[in-house]
Amino acid sequence: MDSILSVQHVTKSYTGHVALDDVSLEVPRGSVYGLLGPNGAGKTTLIRVINRITLADKGRVMLDGKEISVDDIFHIGYMPEERGLYKKMRVGEQAIFFARLKGLDRRDAEKRLRHWFERLGISDWWGRKVEDLSKGMAQKVQFISTVLHEPKLLIFDEPFSGFDPINANLLKEEILGLRDRGATIIFSTHNMASVEEICDHITLINKSRNILSGSVEEIRRTAGGNTFEITHRSSHEVLSEAVGELANVIGESRGVVGGYTATKIDVPRNEDIREVISRLNDRCELRAMQELMPSMNDIFIRAVNGTLK
Amino acid sequence: MKKIYLIVAREFTERVRKKSFIVTTLLMPLFMIGMMVAPSLMMFYGKSEQKQVVVVDKSGFVAERMQSSEEVVFSVQNNLTKEEACQIYNAESGIFGILYINEDVKESGNVQFIINSSSSLMLEELIQSQLKSIVEREKLKERYNIDNLDQMLADVAVPIALNTFENNGTGNEEDMESTSAGINYILGIILGMLLYMVIIIYGQMVLTSVVEEKSSRVIDVMVTSCSPFQLMMGKILGIAAVALTQIAIWAALIIAASKFLIPALFSADVAMSSDAMLQGIMGTLGDTGYIATLFIYLALFILGGFLLYASLYAAAGSAVDSVQDGQQFNTIIMMPIILAMIVMMSVFNDPNSPIAFWASMIPFTSPIVMIARIPFGIPTWEVVVSLVVLYLSFVVTTWLSAKIYRIGIFMHGKRPSWGELAKWLKTK
Structure with missing residues (x-):
């Protein structure tokens, strides 16, 4: 299996509790990979270890066969669970700022942004301040910022929380679209319906351990x-x-x-x-x-x- | 570098466009202009009308020598008793008050000032000093039988002019630059206060900004796009740019206002006196070369002092979860700044005391203390050493703060273990 990302024996503990206990997984290139697990299982910690926001105590994370570096991280698209946008900034300017940080030039960024804003039906919000947006609206903006520079690896932490069914569906379509265009997508969720519809592979994390990994088809067949x-x-x-x-x-x-x-x-x-x-x-x-x-x-x-x- | 630039640009434009920035930028010069104009305004418009004072002199020698002035006119009514005078010259008479001088004033010094409205300190002092000199002269004349005392005193009166010069080793009056502790004092206080304000106001801006970024979780997105060092430096430099912009606008507005606005708004008299004040300061500062040097030093110390403290504020901000928690660190960081202010006050008594010297070398107090000392004429090598030490320590604190910052920004509620801290210090 050609895997783009490989997590090998990662252990991470904080004073008093173990957040990840010897977790390994392989993310196939071009797949939609679901990280499942109850609240507090360690999904977000795993994502933060992959992103090098947190360092693992043991184990390593490989991207394309090499240990993941800070520069690699700068090219990943990452959408954290708690949406991080500057509240006082205007939506359009903010999206351009993040795009330029990711290496796009201003004109290119603006062109792509206009396209995406149209596509998700939020063109009217270009000049609004983030603090005036609802949670779901801000999430759309954040989603666009995450995918705008067309990274080959995308990581979403709980992408569907805060969306109504219509918008959740819209987001699913977009995620599948990104996969069809060659991106690999990792996302964490406890929304099982979304897993059946869009995931090719999953890892189930419970109490800091990987308790089930594999393709969705296979898992369902074996479990059946x-x-x-x-x-x-x-x-x-x-x-x-x-x-x-x-x-x-x-x-x-x-x-x-x-x-x-x-x-x-x-x-x-x-x-x-x-x-x-x-x-x-x-x-x-x-x-x-x-x-x-x-x-x-x-x-x-x-x-x-x-x-x- | 491009990323730092993007972050600097964002910090700068976001802050400069804020309403609060525009308001303070415009209000501060108004306040400063008010301070400049207020003394002259008070001089011209705050002057009260001439006061009428009736003198009832029972000693016989005082009243005739009382001298009327712009503030007060004395009229002599020696044949009235105290009670009569009080009846006649009551509140309706328009007379300010009655000065009743006892017969035995030479021995007892007893004088009563009975007034119809509230008194003023200035008037009391004026009357008191006149009376003192009149009575003393009279006694002098009597005891030592000097008849022509007034003439003798007038003969020997000399107004003293104390001209202070800076010693340049020649003793040649033409060459030596005149210096005045008074102007140096004012200038030192203004510069020291400016430094103090910039460090406190903008330093805290850095702290607040770091905490907000952390609590709104923008930080997660930022550090997957740039390094924490870039983020911290971008933030500090962005706010430094805001500070310099604001000071530059203030300076321009104040100079423009004193040249154009004040003459247009107020009478020529007021304008001239406020202009004269500015000119007076400028004139005492001497040639433009000196002013330019002063400005360069000022800019260097503002920048150095701000950068040093801003890196500390950034580290403090990264270590806490809310602005309230940040107040604790804020208090700790403020301590050397307040110490510097205290030392600065002692500088004015003796700009070259050992404490003044060392406080202007130690980086945490040096910006404020040194800038306050500079107007008194400090050897250039001292200023240079102080600047070098300041900028070197800025590099050290920034390096250290960046490490703390890197760890701090991701600590939400949970404390890092010592092992974890050590590991972070080792990672790039």
């Missing part, structure tokens, strides 16, 4: 226990008899629209699913059958509680 939901018009008993020893019926059936019944069955991995389907087809009035994937939310909760298989 071969559970299927069958929609049919037979009785519970008929169905149980039909699958027999090949599968276990889970719980009671429940009625769904159109006079159909839905029943969940658990098929052990060594059984052939086609055999199950054929039996059901013979003996029941089968309408539909689908594999049930656990939601990331389930996985998150189960992983944190330690009940994930």
Whole structure:
């Protein structure tokens, strides 16, 4: 796997508590990488270690195979969780200031900014002071400042907090757009819905440790226990008899629209699913059958509680 | 360098455009002009009308020698009793008061001044000194039988002119520059106070600015775009530029106002006297070369003093979470500044005392003490050594402050361990 960023055995402790305990992870180039975890798990500390805002006690962070340097940091796009904008400054000027700090010249910065402001529908705010903006508005400005210089690596800390669903969606689209244009995006969140929609890979951090890492597809498949939901018009008993020893019926059936019944069955991995389907087809009035994937939310909760298989 | 420039430019333009900056920049000269004009205004408009004083002299020799002046006119009514005089010359009479001189004034010195409205210190002093000299002369004449005493005294009266010169080793009156402790004193105080104000006001601006940046978390974005040293230096230099701009505007406004505004607004008399005050100071300062040197020294000490303290203020700001917490550090930083002010006051008694010398060499007090000493004529080598020490210590404190700053800006509530501090000091 070609990884752009690699965190190796990072440990960080403050007086009295350990914030990161031997955390390692690999961020594939061109991916959208989610850092998940409950509040206080150490996500922000990890991001700050990557950014060299905090130094790790042990371990190292590699960018493109070399230990990350201060100069590398200056080229990363970083959006902190608590939005940092100068309150008294006007929006446009402030965005230009940050862009120039990141190395763009004034004209180029202004051109790109006008484009982005239009795109996110905030052109009217150019001359307003930051202190007059709402949290969500300020966040859009901050987002633009973060991505304006087109960094190859972007780090967002809780990018969706403070956004209404419409704007959160807008932001998701923009993040995916950035990935399509070649950027690698790391973001931390505890909003699981956003993870399913946009993340390719995740790392789940709990109590300062990396407890689960990998691609979203893979994790869901492994976590899923071969559970299927069958929609049919037979009785519970008929169905149980039909699958027999090949599968276990889970719980009671429940009625769904159109006079159909839905029943969940658990098929052990060594059984052939086609055999199950054929039996059901013979003996029941089968309408539909689908594999049930656990939601990331389930996985998150189960992983944190330690009940994930 | 480009990043420092960007930060300096941002700090500068943001501050200069603030309403508070514009207001103080315009109000301060008004205040200064007020201070310049006030004495002359008081002289011309604050003058009270001539006061009428009735003298009832029972001794027989005082009243005739009382001399009326611009402030007071004496009229003699020796044949009235005290009670009669008080009845006649009451509040409605328009008479200011009655001066009642007892018969035995030569022995007792007893004189009563009965007035209809509130008295003034100036008038009392004037009357008292006249009476004292009249009575003393009379007694002198009587005891030692000197008849022509008045004539003798008039004969020997000489006004003394004390001309102070700076010793240049020749003793030649033409060559020596005249110097006056009075003007040096005023100039020293003005320069010392200016330094004090600049360091305190703008130094605290640095502290507040660092704390605000830290608490608003802009710092996180900033340090992933530039180094903490660039950020700190940019901030300090930006505020230094604001300070110099403000002082330059003040100087220009005050000079312009004393040349054009005051003559236009006030009568020629007032204008001339305030102009004369300025001219008087300028004249005593001597040639333009000296003024230019003074300005260069002033600029160097303001800049050096500000930079030295600003780096301390920046370090202090980085170590706290709120402006209130910063007040504690502020008090500590203020101590040497206040000490410098105290030493400065002693400088005026003896500009070359050991304490004045050392206080103007030690960097934390040197800007204020040295600039106050300079008008008294200090050897150039002393000034140069003081400046070199000042700028060297600025480099040292800035280096140290940058380290503290680097650690401090990311400490929110949690204290760094000593090991952590050591590690930060070692990292670039």
